[in-house]
Amino acid sequence: MRFPGIIPAVTTPFDATTGAVDPDAFERNLAALLDAGVHGFVATGTMGEAASLSPEERRLVIETAVRAAAGRVPVIAGVSSGTPATSIGYAADAAAAGADAIMLLPPLGYRADARETVAFYRTVADATALPLMAYNNPEASGVDMAPAMIAQIAAEVEQVVAVKECSGDARRIAALLNTAPDLEVLVGGDDWALEGFAAGATGWVTGVADCAPSECVELYDACRAADLERARAIYGRLLPLARLDMTPKLVQFFKGAQDALGFVGGPVRPPRLALDDADRAILDAAVAALRAPAVV
Numbered sequence: 001m002r003f004p005g006i007i008p009a010v011t012t013p014f015d016a017t018t019g020a021v022d023p024d025a026f027e028r029n030l031a032a033l034l035d036a037g038v039h040g041f042v043a044t045g046t047m048g049e050a051a052s053l054s055p056e057e058r059r060l061v062i063e064t065a066v067r068a069a070a071g072r073v074p075v076i077a078g079v080s081s082g083t084p085a086t087s088i089g090y091a092a093d094a095a096a097a098g099a100d101a102i103m104l105l106p107p108l109g110y111r112a113d114a115r116e117t118v119a120f121y122r123t124v125a126d127a128t129a130l131p132l133m134a135y136n137n138p139e140a141s142g143v144d145m146a147p148a149m150i151a152q153i154a155a156e157v158e159q160v161v162a163v164k165e166c167s168g169d170a171r172r173i174a175a176l177l178n179t180a181p182d183l184e185v186l187v188g189g190d191d192w193a194l195e196g197f198a199a200g201a202t203g204w205v206t207g208v209a210d211c212a213p214s215e216c217v218e219l220y221d222a223c224r225a226a227d228l229e230r231a232r233a234i235y236g237r238l239l240p241l242a243r244l245d246m247t248p249k250l251v252q253f254f255k256g257a258q259d260a261l262g263f264v265g266g267p268v269r270p271p272r273l274a275l276d277d278a279d280r281a282i283l284d285a286a287v288a289a290l291r292a293p294a295v296v
Contacts, residue, residue, distance in 0.1 A: 001200070003040055003162050003184055004184075006039050006216045010026075010065065011210055012267050014268075018120050021057050023064045025264040029263050034208070037214070041076065042076045043077055046251070047207050048061065049272075050078050050080070059094075060202045062098070064282075066097060075100050076133060077091075078102070079104055082109040090102075092127075101133055102132050103132075103134075103164060104133070105135045108142075108228075120247060121153050130161070131162075134153055134154075134162070135188065136150060140166075146172075161203065163180075164205045168192060170195040173185055174199050174200060187205070187206075190208045190241075190244075191243045194232070195233055210258055211263060212261065237290050239289075244283070252272060
């Protein structure tokens with residue numbers, strides 16, 4: 001396995017005055033995540049506000065993650081875009097910055113059919129030496145890659161070694177393991193991680209681990225130890241925050257949780273805006289649930 005365990009999809013801190021990427025704050029967050037025992041990082045993904053980053057900023061973010069990881073855990077760079085050429089450029093920059101792998105959605109902004117989706121992955125993979133994690137997120141990409149399509153991509157594109165499955169359907173984990181047994185399958189949605197691990201997922205690319213890394217690692221360890229009672233107790237505290245993942249304001253929610261829990265979340269970039277009072281109340285309740293003592 002290349003990507004087992006808890007892999008936070010990391011946020012990108014911005015300086016509150018200048019709006020620039022804040023690499024020092026980013027390194028502090030990453031160091032705290034490593035201290036909590038996480039097993040890797042995904043940078044320049046949706047949680048990292050990649051669409052708002054210039055190519056130079058994307059490279060800075062990946063370079064900072066690579067420096068913080070120092071070879072202890074893999075760094076996966078998100079390279080999703082609307083065209084193969086753009087993703088190939090992002091992948092080249094990620095490789096130059098020292099990333100260990102790339103993560104790729106189907107082409108953004110176009111509902112590609114199966115033939116076009118396979119061709120997209122093949123074209124990007126052929127242009128890089130990095131292993132590739134396919135990413136199925138129908139809400140984000142507009143394309144739902146069913147297990148049969150993912151298996152086809154894995155069979156035809158050698159560098160596709162893993163999939164982040166974010167459809168929200170835990171049944172797909174078992175289907176993927178059955179149709180593509182050599183493919184690593186990672187849970188991609190925060191509010192079905194326990195179900196995904198129980199179905200056989202080897203890892204979890206997660207936003208909630210940005211603000212509750214120790215609890216996420218503890219959940220993973222409990223699942224590996226088949227301690228279902230313990231896993232349920234941890235999961236119950238995580239779920240109010242985890243349910244904020246598959247929402248349009250996931251970045252605002254998790255950056256706000258980071259600020260509340262001792263990490264650096266800070267501002268978001270437009271078109272995102274700060275949470276309003278109603279959403280802030282939802283976040284405050286979720287943070288309070290996380291802080292409540294576990295009952296086993």
